[in-house]
Amino acid sequence: METVIVVEDIIKRYGDLAAVDGVSFKVYKNEIFGIVGPNGAGKTTLVECMEGLRIPSGGFIRVLDLDPKADGYKLRQLIGIQLQEGLFPDRLKVNEVLDLFAGLYSRSVAIRPLLEKVGLLDKADGYFDSLSGGQKQRLSIAVALVSDPQVVFFDELTTGLDPQARRAMWGMVSSIRDAGKTVILVTHFMEEAERLCDRVAIIDRGRIVALDTPANLISRIDGGLRINFWLDDLSIVTELENIKGCKLTVSDQDITIQCADRRVVDEVKRVLEHNNCNFHDFTVSKPTLEDVFLSITGKEMRE
Ligand SMILES: Nc1ncnc2c1ncn2[C@@H]1O[C@H](COP(=O)(O)OP(=O)(O)O)[C@@H](O)[C@H]1O
Ligand SMILES: [Mg+2]
Structure with a gap:
């Protein structure tokens, strides 16, 4: 080259x-x-x-x-x-x-x-x-x-x-x-x-x-999936953090979780529902370069 x-x-x-x-x-x-x-x-x-x-x-x-x-x-x-x-x-x-x-x-x-x-x-x-x-x-x-x-x-x-x-x-x-x-x-x-x-x-x-x-950067993130939702009350966060294979970031009331597979997604949902948490706009998506930035620097790209 x-x-x-x-x-x-x-x-x-x-x-x-x-x-x-x-x-x-x-x-x-x-x-x-x-x-x-x-x-x-x-x-x-x-x-x-x-x-x-x-x-x-x-x-x-x-x-x-x-x-x-x-x-x-x-x-x-x-x-x-x-x-x-x-x-x-x-x-x-x-x-x-x-x-x-x-x-x-x-x-x-x-x-x-x-x-x-x-x-x-x-x-x-x-x-x-x-x-x-x-x-x-x-x-x-x-x-x-x-x-x-x-x-x-x-x-x-x-x-x-x-x-x-x-x-x-x-x-x-x-x-x-x-x-x-x-x-x-x-x-x-x-x-x-x-x-x-x-x-x-x-x-x-x-x-x-x-x-x-971009493809190599994205494939380097541990988690293949990204979960997003927001909470009225953050007291459940510690319990969510303890779920195996769950990498969690909190920004105000927004929760982002990176994880390797679907089982973690199911477990997060189970914990939220079991504790009667009010969670909103729950989405699961594949990682993007934004997630690469987040996983490397520990902060969101958007100011
Ligand atoms: N001419 C300048 N004098 C003093 N500080 C500057 C000047 N240009 C940029 N900076 C500072 O340098 C940093 C990087 O700026 P910049 O290169 O414009 O970043 P970006 O393009 O990534 O937004 C910022 O903190 C900015 O305030
Ligand atoms: Mg610039």
Whole structure:
């Protein structure tokens, strides 16, 4: 496998805070590499070091064999960076935005096919401020692709979008990989990472706590099943914790139990019913990347 990005022991400090605290990984050509974790984990700081937009306090980075710090100009001709929504002037038309960005690069793709690819051809003459949230995000994807980059960085691409627009965006990101490019996808949506990424680095407090394919990460959790419900009264928790094979987490009144098989599910129900507990919204599901995060860090992803 061809290595496109090497990150070795990267540290980025802001005063006393180590926002990125000794992170190492490689990204291979033509994969979607996910960087996931809660807000404030250090994801944006990390990718911006890879893009050459922030200077690490220590460590080593090579992107396409270039040092983002020393070879920043050369590197930015080869990578695509998705800019956050709202960064384009309201009274600029969609095709003018793309012409403007195309002009910044020594090479660029034809604008019309690009607009067609992101589904904005009929909006080519529309003003930026007439676009919906999803359309603005699609324009930011087009801007990231205008230089025909080998590596594309997306940071929270789908934040603020409704589920339908989010799914449309997922299709677009997959098609970028299918076109032979390498994608770095930063997200705090675990479901998005699970669906899209070939490999995922889970970041918490500036460190990688796990790195693997979503399927391998999920299969590593002891429990094959996840039980969720909530209780009016938490006094039963100790008894539930004592059930063999039951890994229990409490957050306010919400109970999450990870377990290996159906028998534990039946036993949990039996204990609840036997003690006349008021339990609500009892569901059993297969584990997800959210559960991986919970099982590694002991806390929920969602704030
Ligand atoms: N320019 C900055 N100056 C000081 N602290 C910063 C700066 N940028 C980010 N931070 C802090 O670094 C931590 C990581 O931030 P960030 O990389 O934006 O995380 P994420 O993208 O995972 O939400 C946070 O605690 C944030 O407040
Ligand atoms: Mg961020």
